Amino acid sequence: MLQRFFIFCSGADTDILKDCSAGENTKYAGIGATVFFTAVMAAIAGSFALYTVFDSVFTAIFFGLIWGLLIFNLDRFIVSTIKKRDNFFDELIQASPRIILALIIAIVISKPLEMKIFEKEINQVLLTEKNQMxxxxxxxxxxxxxxxxxxxxxxxxxxxxxxxxxxxxxxxxxxxxxxxxxxxxxxxxxxxxxxxxxxxxxxxxxxxxxxxxxxxxxxxxxxxxxxxxxxxxxxxxxxxxxxxxxxxxxGLMARINALNKLPWLPSFFIFLLFLAIETSPIIAKLLSPKGAYDYKLAEQEGTVQSWVAQQKAQRDILKTTDIEVNNRVYGDIAEEQAIYDYKRKIARKLMEEQADAFYKKQKSML
CATH class of the missing domain: 1.10.287 (Helix Hairpins)
Known part of the structure; x- marks a missing residue:
């Protein structure tokens, strides 16, 4: 039950994983667990940050949970969209935008917790600033x-x-x-x-x-x-x-400014910790060798691509054939004298009706 939940958190295809080994399931369950606990830390950090803004426990918890779900969804999306390739550098280039996004998320998550950890020191800085103010x-x-x-x-x-x-x-x-x-x-x-x-x-x-x-x-x-x-x-x-x-x-900005006036090294190590947590699912996927799941996923995607290409080729052939048939049909019809005489008769009748309508309109204006 717990393993299935963590596999869901990893964004992996559960139908494919059913046919894979237990090792593959364990690997993706570990990736999903990292995604889940990162979201939990984000919810805690977001709740504390919002509490300093709204000064309301219920409001902070509510929006903190929303923030945690947002981070969970982003991390799950990042991990699930990284595909294993035959070249590590191609994988690294593919993952680079996601690593940058993970870096931003790590900064956002770590900053509120830094303010909580160094709360006493921040209060001392704020007290000094308030006295001077x-x-x-x-x-x-x-x-x-x-x-x-x-x-x-x-x-x-x-x-x-x-x-x-x-x-x-x-x-x-x-x-x-x-x-x-x-x-x-x-x-x-x-x-x-x-x-x-x-x-x-x-x-x-x-x-x-x-x-x-x-x-x-x-x-x-x-x-x-x-x-x-x-x-x-x-x-x-x-x-x-x-x-x-x-x-x-x-407020929040005052505490952030006060935090920046403290020695930077402790805050930097806390940031590195969250950066490691946030990027660990991506790094795990980059460093892990291709497994049965990756081969089966590639086979499934290749099958879909081949089917789509085949359907497109068939539609192109059908379109070309239909155009050729229509051209021949209308060419044959154009040479028939009966069609010419019928259209000539209809055109003459239309011109006569237009002439009668014009005459009636001119007469009514006199």
Whole structure:
């Protein structure tokens, strides 16, 4: 039962194999087993690859099975279409397109399994890339918000500097009128005279202006600080909204790129393993000598080719003979006077009817 199934997988003609030795059956059962298990590995690899895309077990298994069946059908077709010839190089040329196809299939099968085998290393590479992308993202977003923050900060510093200068000027006027009252400067007269009153009045006016300026500038500073806080909040919101995109940087292409950044030698050996598995049925057929199955298959195909060639030759002879007979028959008929007179009569009648129809049409138009 199992042997028959593997023979079916090899694509061999079971009717021919029935008349062959047990060794021939075993050979093709081994080729079919290789085809079958290659398809199983393809289904597993395809399921894992699709799971990284759809993140759904049932979807991945369903399409993985379809992918495995596709690979099974391709491999079975490749093996079944290779025919044994008398020259090895002719066989190699015949199998070269199939070997190239097997190479492509091996790459497609091995890559998802490589990602599963090196999953921890790939996760480490992706983590490093995500951290760097987070920093780069913050820097890029900061380029949008930092100029506004710097402008507002510069405005606050300018307003505070204006307050400080005005305060220094008011304090200077205060020192002047106090010194005048103490007699240590100005008129150098002790007491509160007219000069003192004038300087005191000038200080009081400057103090009143300072209070108004301070109140206005502090309101502007408070508004600017609120705007800075809002800009920072917007920046943090933007960072938080873009972070899920970075966290989701874990798709199939990202993992393939991460795998390519790992040392190439382990991946290369895994690829060679699958290449050997995928090409083993073809190589087995190329290296194996001609067996009873091959001779019987060649005999059967030769019989069909001879029968087709014979049928074609007979059809060509029949066609040529029929043409010659028809030519002779119509040649004899053409020489008969009765046929000539009959066709002359029919032609005359047809011309008379055409003339009558033309006359009636012309008369109806008048």
């Amino acid at each position: 987070t920093l780069d993202n913050k820097d890029q977003l900061a380029l949008q918000f930092t100029p506004n923050i710097d402008a507002k900060t510069s405005e606050i510093l300018s307003l505070k500097e204006e307050i400080a200068k005005k305060e220094i000027a008011v304090n200077g006027l205060y020192d002047i009128y106090i010194s005048e009252a103490e007699g240590t400067s100005g008129t150098n007269k002790l007491g509160k005279g007219p000069v003192y009153a004038e300087k005191r009045q000038k200080h009081d006016a400057a103090l009143a202006d300072f209070k108004i300026l301070k109140e206005v500038n502090e309101a502007k500073i408070s508004e600017a600080e609120k705007e800075i806080a809002q800009i920072k909040t917007d920046y943090e919101t933007q960072v938080a909204s873009t972070q899920p995109i970075i966290n989701g940087f874990d």
